Amino acid sequence: MSRAPIRITQFGLVNTYLVLEDDGVTLIDAGMPGLERRILTTVQRTGLPLKRIALTHAHDDHIGAVDALMAARPDLELLVGENDVALLAARGCRATPTRTLRGGDHVGSLTVIDTPGHSPGHVAFLDKRDGTLYAGDTFVNVPDLHVASVLSAIFPLPTLGTHDLGQTTRTASTLLDVPARWLALGHGRPLSDPTPSMRRAVVDAESDREPSALTRAVATLTSRLMGMGNAAVAGKAG
Numbered sequence: 001m002s003r004a005p006i007r008i009t010q011f012g013l014v015n016t017y018l019v020l021e022d023d024g025v026t027l028i029d030a031g032m033p034g035l036e037r038r039i040l041t042t043v044q045r046t047g048l049p050l051k052r053i054a055l056t057h058a059h060d061d062h063i064g065a066v067d068a069l070m071a072a073r074p075d076l077e078l079l080v081g082e083n084d085v086a087l088l089a090a091r092g093c094r095a096t097p098t099r100t101l102r103g104g105d106h107v108g109s110l111t112v113i114d115t116p117g118h119s120p121g122h123v124a125f126l127d128k129r130d131g132t133l134y135a136g137d138t139f140v141n142v143p144d145l146h147v148a149s150v151l152s153a154i155f156p157l158p159t160l161g162t163h164d165l166g167q168t169t170r171t172a173s174t175l176l177d178v179p180a181r182w183l184a185l186g187h188g189r190p191l192s193d194p195t196p197s198m199r200r201a202v203v204d205a206e207s208d209r210e211p212s213a214l215t216r217a218v219a220t221l222t223s224r225l226m227g228m229g230n231a232a233v234a235g236k237a238g
């Protein structure tokens with residue numbers, strides 16, 4: 001079994017990852033604001049320079065430290081899926097991407113996979129050296145593995161923030177064909193040999209099981225508190 005992905009966790013819930021390359025470190029996602037100090041300290045321990053930030057998508061809990069890191073390291077590259085460029089600016093990120101990504105592109109040892117649904121330009125990254133699939137928020141591992149289109153009473157936010165629930169389920173199903181040895185997500189612990197668990201999660205998402213009354217109630221409350229839309233609460237739209 002290859003080594004577990006190098007993860008920095010914020011508030012016990014939000015993950016970013018370091019990918020070591022010959023020319024430096026690729027940071028996958030940038031957490032919530034304030035994470036920059038821990039990122040820079042952790043990168044420093046690798047003995048390699050921070051080279052680039054590659055975003056799975058442009059939601060607030062994945063872009064928080066981007067502007068601070070770009071200010072601290074003006075030569076950093078910033079990469080985002082081409083269909084999330086507008087979202088990145090709309091979420092208040094001042095930095096401009098230095099490169100936009102689409103499926104089949106390469107970022108060091110990482111291959112880009114188009115995974116639209118959770119956001120319009122959501123992408124995943126497969127490290128072909130060790131089989132780690134950095135899948136962003138298409139799957140969520142809190143409290144256990146599920147597709148982001150399936151509402152969880154314990155952690156409803158990824159579902160409430162999902163752009164297109166049906167497309168997210170379809171995208172999750174395409175990821176079953178990826179020869180992943182590790183699944184590294186935006187939320188929850190990385191999983192080794194993840195494909196059987198991913199398959200169960202996709203089957204569950206594809207079933208028309210409606211969320212329980214309790215799950216709906218929690219999600220409705222959360223979405224009101226957060227001022228979010230509640231398509232996920234109303235049912236499996238899209």
Ligand SMILES: [Zn+2]
Nearest residue numbers: 059061137186
């Ligand atoms: Zn997220």
